Amino acid sequence: MSRIPTEATDVLVVGGGIIGLVTAWRAAQRGLSVAVVDPGPGGGAARVAAGMLAAVTELHYGEQTLLALNVESARRYPRFAAELSEASGQDLGYRACGTLAVALDADDRAHLRELHAFQLKSGLESEWLSGRECRRLEPMLAPGVRGGLRVDGDHQIDPRRLASALVTACERAGVAFHRQKAERLSVIRDRARGVTLTDGTALAADRTVLATGSHSASLPGVPEEVRPPVRPVKGQVLRLTVPPRYAPFLSRTIRAVVRGNHLYLVPRVNGELVVGATSEELGWDTTVTAGGVYELLRDAHELVPGITELPLTETCAGLRPGSPDNAPLLGPTTLPGLLLATGHYRNGVLLTPITGDVMAHALTTGELPPEASPFAPDRFPAAPAPAPAPSEQPA
Ligand code: GLY
Numbered sequence: 001m002s003r004i005p006t007e008a009t010d011v012l013v014v015g016g017g018i019i020g021l022v023t024a025w026r027a028a029q030r031g032l033s034v035a036v037v038d039p040g041p042g043g044g045a046a047r048v049a050a051g052m053l054a055a056v057t058e059l060h061y062g063e064q065t066l067l068a069l070n071v072e073s074a075r076r077y078p079r080f081a082a083e084l085s086e087a088s089g090q091d092l093g094y095r096a097c098g099t100l101a102v103a104l105d106a107d108d109r110a111h112l113r114e115l116h117a118f119q120l121k122s123g124l125e126s127e128w129l130s131g132r133e134c135r136r137l138e139p140m141l142a143p144g145v146r147g148g149l150r151v152d153g154d155h156q157i158d159p160r161r162l163a164s165a166l167v168t169a170c171e172r173a174g175v176a177f178h179r180q181k182a183e184r185l186s187v188i189r190d191r192a193r194g195v196t197l198t199d200g201t202a203l204a205a206d207r208t209v210l211a212t213g214s215h216s217a218s219l220p221g222v223p224e225e226v227r228p229p230v231r232p233v234k235g236q237v238l239r240l241t242v243p244p245r246y247a248p249f250l251s252r253t254i255r256a257v258v259r260g261n262h263l264y265l266v267p268r269v270n271g272e273l274v275v276g277a278t279s280e281e282l283g284w285d286t287t288v289t290a291g292g293v294y295e296l297l298r299d300a301h302e303l304v305p306g307i308t309e310l311p312l313t314e315t316c317a318g319l320r321p322g323s324p325d326n327a328p329l330l331g332p333t334t335l336p337g338l339l340l341a342t343g344h345y346r347n348g349v350l351l352t353p354i355t356g357d358v359m360a361h362a363l364t365t366g367e368l369p370p371e372a373s374p375f376a377p378d379r380f381p382a383a384p385a386p387a388p389a390p391s392e393q394p395a
Contacts, residue, residue, distance in 0.1 A: 009033045012205030014182045017044030020211035021166035022356035028173035035176040042167045046159040048318030050266040050274040053350050054154045056124045057101045065374045066327040073354035080353035088165035093158030099253040102148035109146045126151050185221035192337035209339045214319040216342040225382045226333040230343045232319035235277035236292035239314035242271045258299035286317040329377040331362040340377045
């Protein structure tokens, strides 16, 4: 049974992860009336993410267009973090610590040499170091480290603090929260008009933003031709704690490719050490497996042998919202009134500042700013119907 629609807001954001929240916050700052629908705002993939702001060390072949967006978002981060910290009264754990990407054997070294050449060709700052120079910077590294790339511009933030600060900043900016699940997109006379919640409440809005991460293809009522082609890509992550007597265990983010697996260790000021991540195409599965934990610890131990002395305080798994070209889908769709902010895959935390700016621009002008034009949703054909998420499967 549907209830009488509420008074319409200018903007309704479906999804209260960091991407939905930053969209809501920036839109509210521009004077729009905004509401967010999410059973647990501040949750989502950011609860699991390590928070590397790694535009340079996470460069991949074929992603040069995305690189420009990543680099621009990294450039905006210090000001964004300061503004959000001020608006929320919370510390975000932003740390301009730099990153060291290291090689353990001849194959890793060759791979890193190629990455270095590609970084320089792309106009990025990155310095080649010998194994000895790497260990001078980070004495806990294994004696076998053969060389590395020092990238002082790749920083980090604590994504859990980022999410919490965004919830507070939204509340302070007057964003309304509906702590429920959106059940269906309302489309009336070929225009998106808001959503219906699970309790039957109809929320009306002039513009609806779909920002539900890996679930973005799953909202009933979204016409097939604008359904985003986003899929879940599982990542398992560990959290360890560095006791004060071992500090500083590591002073910057360490990355490596070990036997083809990407590995990173992200040390926080509060002693947390995040180790990630697996990358698994297993649909909606978020099980933490013995194999996943084993592989992460085995590879991390090869890189930093002392890690096995540390308490293991948390294991978790999250779902990256993967898109066909690994880049986000931003801005208006061909269905009037429906916009997307999804598909950020490995770069959701890094792309948070620019996503907020781009979406606020799109919501106020109806157009994408030039830096976001390659990421318009209509670059893809429609997505096939997704498998139902666990909560939607029959018991
Ligand atoms: N950006 C890190 C990851 O996706 O694992």
